[in-house]
Amino acid sequence: MSEIAILGAGYMGSAISFPLRANGHGVRLWGTWLDDELVRGCREGRHPRLKKPLPEGVRIYDSTRLEEALDGARAVFFGIASEGFEPVYRKLLEYMDPEVPVFSLTKGFVPLGERLLRTSEAAETLSRERPDARKPRWVSIGGPVKAVELSDGIPTASVYATGDPGLRDSILSFRTPVYRTIPGHDLIGLELCASLKNAYAILLGICDGLYRGEAGRLFDNVKALFLTACVGELATYVRSAGGSDRTVYGLPGMGDLQVTAQSGRNRRFGELIGGGTPANEAYRTMYEAGEIAEGYHAVRHGWEYARMLDPGLPSRLPILSALRGILAEEIPVRKAVDGLVEGYPYR
C-alpha cells in the first residue's frame, strides 16, 4: 500500500480512485486549473460528473497545490486530456522524482510544436528536456472503461503497457476482484488503439444515422461488417507502426472500440453526420452543448501520423481515408459508405 497522486479530477482520474482506495492505497486527487468546479463538488461531497461521493479517505488538492499533492507520492496516475498533456506534464516534471512511475490514462495524439506524438513519445521528449534527461518510468493504460461504471464497481479490465518490467508488481497491486489490471509491453499498439478507436467509432455512428432513418429496419449486419473491418484496419496500422496484433484483437483495440461504438460522443457525432448534418455543423452543435467529439481530431491526427510513419500507409487505410473525406465534406456520406461496402474486403 503506498501513496498515489492522481492528476486530473475529470471522469477517469476520479473513477480510478475507487479501485485504488479499495486496495488500501493512500490517494491524493489533484484538479487542474480547469477542474475547479469538479474539485469544489468533491469537497461538497459529490463528484459532479460521476454523480456520487468519492471513496472515503481520498484527499483533494486544487490546482495551486500540485507540489504538495506529489510530495511523498510513490506513483502518479495521469488523468489529463490530450490537449492538456504538455502543460500538465511539464508541471509534473518540475516537482516529481524521476523514479516515480507515471500511469497514463490520456488517450489521443499529443501535438508538440510541429510534431504529433503518441503519449509515451511525448513524455520521453519532454523528459529529455530536463537537466538530468532521465527517461520516464511510463505506463499507458488502455481497454474498454467507462468511468462511471468503474466507479460503480461494474467488472472492468485494462491493459497496463510499459517498457519497464520492474513495474509489474505495482500494476498487479491495483487489482481488485472487479478491476482486472493486465501487465503488457506493447506501448505502440495500445496508444494507437486508444487514439484511433475514437476515429473508427464515428463510422459505426454513421451507420446508425444512415440506416436508423429507414423505419423499422435493423442493420446489425452492416455494423458487424464495419466493426470487423475497422479492427482489421487498426491491425494494419498498428503492425506498420511496429506494434502487435494481439493488442488490437484484445481489450485496447476490439474491446475499447466495441464500447466506444456502442455509446459516447463519437458515435453520436457520426450519427448526426449519417443523418445528414454536415460534419462541421455537427461538431459545432455538439461543441456548443459542451460535448467535444474527439474523433474529429483523431481522424485528422491518425491520418497525419500514418503518413509520417510511412507515406504509403494511408492508401492501405480505406476507412480512415473515407472518414477524412467525409469530415472534410469532400465526399457525401452515403457515397463514402456505399464505396466502403462495395470495396470490401480491402485486400
Place this chain on the structure above:
Amino acid sequence: MSEIAILGAGYMGSAISFPLRANGHGVRLWGTWLDDELVRGCREGRHPRLKKPLPEGVRIYDSTRLEEALDGARAVFFGIASEGFEPVYRKLLEYMDPEVPVFSLTKGFVPLGERLLRTSEAAETLSRERPDARKPRWVSIGGPVKAVELSDGIPTASVYATGDPGLRDSILSFRTPVYRTIPGHDLIGLELCASLKNAYAILLGICDGLYRGEAGRLFDNVKALFLTACVGELATYVRSAGGSDRTVYGLPGMGDLQVTAQSGRNRRFGELIGGGTPANEAYRTMYEAGEIAEGYHAVRHGWEYARMLDPGLPSRLPILSALRGILAEEIPVRKAVDGLVEGYPYR
C-alpha cells in the same frame, strides 16, 4: 448465370435467394418436410418468416420434388439446421451429380452415430458411403448475417471457405454491391466459429440478465471484457483444432459473435438464466414458445468436441467450461461469472 438449387426454405435458405436473383442466377427453392407451411406461404406471395414476397422468378418446390429441384442445377445452397443435416444430405447424395458444389449455411456440430463432426467432416463421411466415394466439393459459409437484413438489402458480408480453389469464380459470382462474398480456405476455423458463437453469446446474455436488473446502471465494461475474452478463447480453440486466428478475428468469429450477442435467441436464453431462471426451465420455456436456444447444445457439443480433439483442451477453455457448469446447474450463475471476472486474464 446458372441454375442454383437452395435446400431449406427457412430464414437463411430463403434470404440467400435475394442476392442470387439480383445476380441473375436461376433459383429453385426446395422446402424440407418440415417446411410445408413456409412453402405454402411463399406460394401465396409472402414468406411467413421474412414477412415479404420472395424475389421475382424464384421457383418453389415442395418436399416431394427434390429430384426435380436438383435437375440441371449447377450449385446447391444447403440451408438446413444441423439436426436435419444427416437426412437431407443423404437425400441430396441420392440425386446429385458429385461435381456440383455445395455451399453450406448450416451452423453447429452434426451428430453422426456416436460421433460429433463439423459440417464438412460430416459431408465427407456421408459422401464416402456412396458407391463412388467421391469427396464433395464443399464450401462452408460464415459471418454476421441476420437473414431478414440480407433480404432487406442491408449491406452484408460472408466468408465462403473451401478446400477447392476451383470454386473461387462461383463464390465471386454471388457478390452484389450490398452482399460481399469473400473466398477463404479455413474450413476448420469457420465451422468452429459458426457453431461456438451460439455458445459464447449465452455469456453475453447472462450479463444482460445479471446486471440489467440493477436499475439504472450501465454495464458496457463487463460486456466488452467478456466479448474480448470469448473471442480470445475461440482463438485458443480454433488454433488447437488446426484452424486460423484470422478467421476468429474476422467476420466468422468476432463479427458473428457480435451480432449473435446483440440479439437473437441465445442471448435471450442467457438473459433468462442471468435473471435467475434455472437453465433447464429457461430452455423449456423458450422451446414451448417455439424458440430453440441452439447455444444450449453448442455448449455441450463444443465441450465434447474439444475433449475429443485434445483431452487437455477443455481446461484451457474457462468460459466454455463455466457455461457447461451453469447449464448443468452445477454452479450458480453469479458465482460462475464472478469467478470468470476474478480469474481474468486466463493465461
